[in-house]
Amino acid sequence: MIKLTNIEKRFGALVALKGVSAVIAEGTVTALIGPSGGGKSTMLRSINLLEIPTSGELTIGEETIVFQSGVKVDGKAVRRLRRQTGMVFQNFQLFPHQTALANVMEGLTTVLKWPADKARARALALLEKVGLAHKAEAWPATLSGGQQQRVAIARALAPSPRVLLCDEPTSALDPELSGEVVDVLAQLAREGTTMVMATHDLRLASKIADRVIFLEAGMIVETGTAREIFTTPRHERTRRFISTLTQRDEVGVDGGDAS
Amino acid sequence: MQHWLSLMASSFPFLLRGALVFTVPLTLLSFTFGLLLGFGIALVRLFGGRLSIAAARFYVWMLRGTPLLVQLFIIFYGLPSVGIVLDAFPAALIGFTLNVGAYTSEIIRAVIASVPKGQWEAAYSIGMSWGQAMRRTILPQAARVAVPPLSNTFISLVKDTSLAAAVTLPELFRAAQRIVATSYEPMILYVEAALIYLALSSVLSILQVRLEHRLGRSGGFLEAKS
Numbered sequence: 001m002i003k004l005t006n007i008e009k010r011f012g013a014l015v016a017l018k019g020v021s022a023v024i025a026e027g028t029v030t031a032l033i034g035p036s037g038g039g040k041s042t043m044l045r046s047i048n049l050l051e052i053p054t055s056g057e058l059t060i061g062e063e064t065i066v067f068q069s070g071v072k073v074d075g076k077a078v079r080r081l082r083r084q085t086g087m088v089f090q091n092f093q094l095f096p097h098q099t100a101l102a103n104v105m106e107g108l109t110t111v112l113k114w115p116a117d118k119a120r121a122r123a124l125a126l127l128e129k130v131g132l133a134h135k136a137e138a139w140p141a142t143l144s145g146g147q148q149q150r151v152a153i154a155r156a157l158a159p160s161p162r163v164l165l166c167d168e169p170t171s172a173l174d175p176e177l178s179g180e181v182v183d184v185l186a187q188l189a190r191e192g193t194t195m196v197m198a199t200h201d202l203r204l205a206s207k208i209a210d211r212v213i214f215l216e217a218g219m220i221v222e223t224g225t226a227r228e229i230f231t232t233p234r235h236e237r238t239r240r241f242i243s244t245l246t247q248r249d250e251v252g253v254d255g256g257d258a259s
Numbered sequence: 260m261q262h263w264l265s266l267m268a269s270s271f272p273f274l275l276r277g278a279l280v281f282t283v284p285l286t287l288l289s290f291t292f293g294l295l296l297g298f299g300i301a302l303v304r305l306f307g308g309r310l311s312i313a314a315a316r317f318y319v320w321m322l323r324g325t326p327l328l329v330q331l332f333i334i335f336y337g338l339p340s341v342g343i344v345l346d347a348f349p350a351a352l353i354g355f356t357l358n359v360g361a362y363t364s365e366i367i368r369a370v371i372a373s374v375p376k377g378q379w380e381a382a383y384s385i386g387m388s389w390g391q392a393m394r395r396t397i398l399p400q401a402a403r404v405a406v407p408p409l410s411n412t413f414i415s416l417v418k419d420t421s422l423a424a425a426v427t428l429p430e431l432f433r434a435a436q437r438i439v440a441t442s443y444e445p446m447i448l449y450v451e452a453a454l455i456y457l458a459l460s461s462v463l464s465i466l467q468v469r470l471e472h473r474l475g476r477s478g479g480f481l482e483a484k485s
Contacts, residue, residue, distance in 0.1 A: 079388060082383065086384065087381075087384035093380065097400055110387060110395050112386075158385070
């Protein structure tokens, strides 16, 4: 279980998250949606502590960290918590100086100190799973965007994280390439992988999310099942946002955004 | 012409000895130590506290802003008056190391900063510590960009070691000067010395090309970043 309690994040005078609380059950897929700057990326990045919350409490599994304004968080505790998460970035962020296989092995050999052949076997199995076993020895620069993102998913899954965090995983891809990434994520969802994703991609959210959290101005406006939020939202604001997303999809504009 | 060739042939072993015993070791050692020093200064500049950053900037400002020859004179001729007496080789080694450290720190700082922030985040996201991220993810990418500017420094250094002749180190150039003093053939001897420096820098240029090729085998980095 992942539990965020009253998480607040300030960047100087800007308050990016204003006391966000959420519970994410194991085996579920949660989509964070909302306008740019609404806080979905910051909320996601607070879960693996790429952003250290200003205050609040975060629990992943058995690990809990309490954040207090002005109190420095212990680096070891941060890494312990972070190791239970994996992350997929909008711009893939594969290590360009390493092959696809080496990218996936990296967390196993460097962080978990696995022997190379054990790590290689696990990495190959994961590349197989995302349909890229034949690209194991390829350099990232020679792969298409969709392929790079699939390698990035394999890399994030390698240390068997409790939760996979995806930050706009399809936004840098054209519709055709994003399709192959959606398929891989949908497969993972069917297998019961716990996922939290910030996304503008309605196709992605509606296809695989169990629950949807709508964030605006650093606050959670509405939470519900994917069906509830997309078809019968309670709040007028949510309804308006969903309708802009559907309109964009109808005219074929990609919902990409760098937030 | 005959005379010139025979003078070249007879002086060559002396010049080569100066190069192999002094010029080459001085270059290699001061580059290695200078690189380590430069790396340390770069880390301070990038990640240090306010005071240590100010100290590092002061250091770079002093060393870059004064002539290398004057620095060597201070170390070799100046320090004895405060009780520190150094032989020519250690004096030159210290001078060149301090100088290389100042110049390379700027290069190293720039190439580390040039690796996108997303690469740090990707490394952290799979559980790496700061040190692991630096060693496994950031430095290998920074190193590739650093090869051409560091090669520049290295090649300049080979030639700059001729300044050590002024603090009595019997390296390649001083060996030539000494033979000129008895043979009165400055043209032939100094051209010969120049050719040996040229040969040394050419070897480094070739090594640079090989190294770039090796580090470049993963293809375009920039394309992979977005």
